[in-house]
Amino acid sequence: MKRTFSALLVGASLLVVAGPPAVAVAPSRAAAVVAPSAAYRLPDLVPGVSRARRETVRPRRIEYVPRSEVAPATRAARCSAATGPYQRQAERYLGRQVDGRQSSGDCRAIRRFQQTHRIAPATGFAGPVTGAMVRVARARKNPNRAGHCPTLTQRTACVDLNRQLMWIQQGGRVILEPMPIRSGAPTMETRTGSYRIYLRRWRHISNLYGTRMPYAQFFDRGEALHGVYEDIFSGAGSHGCVNLTMTDARRAWEVLRKGDTVYVWGRKPGV
Incomplete structure (x- = not known):
């Protein structure tokens, strides 16, 4: 897809891909994993729930688990014996023996972490959502430890x-702690560099796709920080924007102002 300046004028916004797929493949495992059943669906994901309700309820995060472990609504989720694709990362953060193999002790520790971070179902399976929240937790104390983000006097x-x-x-x-994001998909990568927020629209609708971009803060030729109603942990990525959960998008909206800096670096894993 040719991306020209004329196609990306103010308001011609780059949007996220469609909602979560029915089946996702764990990055380093052959077994398919699936999103939990409707028993684990949340206000951010359920049609018909009002916007006010979606934005005030603190949502749970939906983990992708082995197909065999998707429990019906009438049965509680059991502790997983399966080794997840982010097993080692979870073990390292939780102070467990880092051997990349699930044990009953590992499962209990991962399950407690999932419950603390509102990850459902809390089965102890270290899937992609658990891995993302481990990265958030590890970064919380000093996210800029490597010094990649410049220290500026203005909000960044x-x-x-x-x-x-x-x-x-x-x-x-x-001034606002680390939060998970979903950046651009392959061929639509979020552009790196230093930018300034030039347009803020609380209720923006994309001129290109007709899709809602709540709390949109544009920083580079149509690319914006904005909230999404679907699961940010699923799918290949956005069309170039930086996707946030509704809660995090609202918090970023309340902190940032027009003219503030957005600094982007690195490369999305797998891109």
Whole structure:
């Protein structure tokens, strides 16, 4: 898809791909994993729930688990014996023996982490959502430890494509803690560099796709920070924008202003 300046004027917004697929493949495992049943669906994902309700309820995060572990609504999720694709990362963060193999002790520790971070179903399977939240938790103390994001006097949204994280800092102080993001899909990668927010629209609708972009903050030729109603942990990625959960998009909207810096670096894993 040819991306010219004329096709990406103000308001001609780059949007996310469609909602979560029925089946996702764990990055390093042959077995298919699936999104949980409707028993685990949340206000952010359920049609018919009002926007106010979607934006005030703190949503759970939907993990992708082995097909055999998708529990019906009438049965509680059991502790998983399967090794997830992010097993080692979870073990390292939780202080477990880092051997990349699931044990009953690992499962209990991962399950507690999932419950703390509102990941459902909390089966102890270290899937992609658990892996993302481990990255968020590891970054929380000092997200800019590697010094990739410049220390500026103005507010700066730091977008780390390597870790799929964003935080906001000012003068070297973090003023909005790390949050997970979904950046551009292959061939539609989010552009790297230093930019300024030039347009903010609370209720923006894409001129190109007719799709809602709540809390849109544009920083480069149509690319924006904005919220999405679907699951940001699914799909190949956006059409170039930086996708946030509705809760995080609203928080970023409340902190940032027109003229603030957005600094993007790195490369999305798998792109």
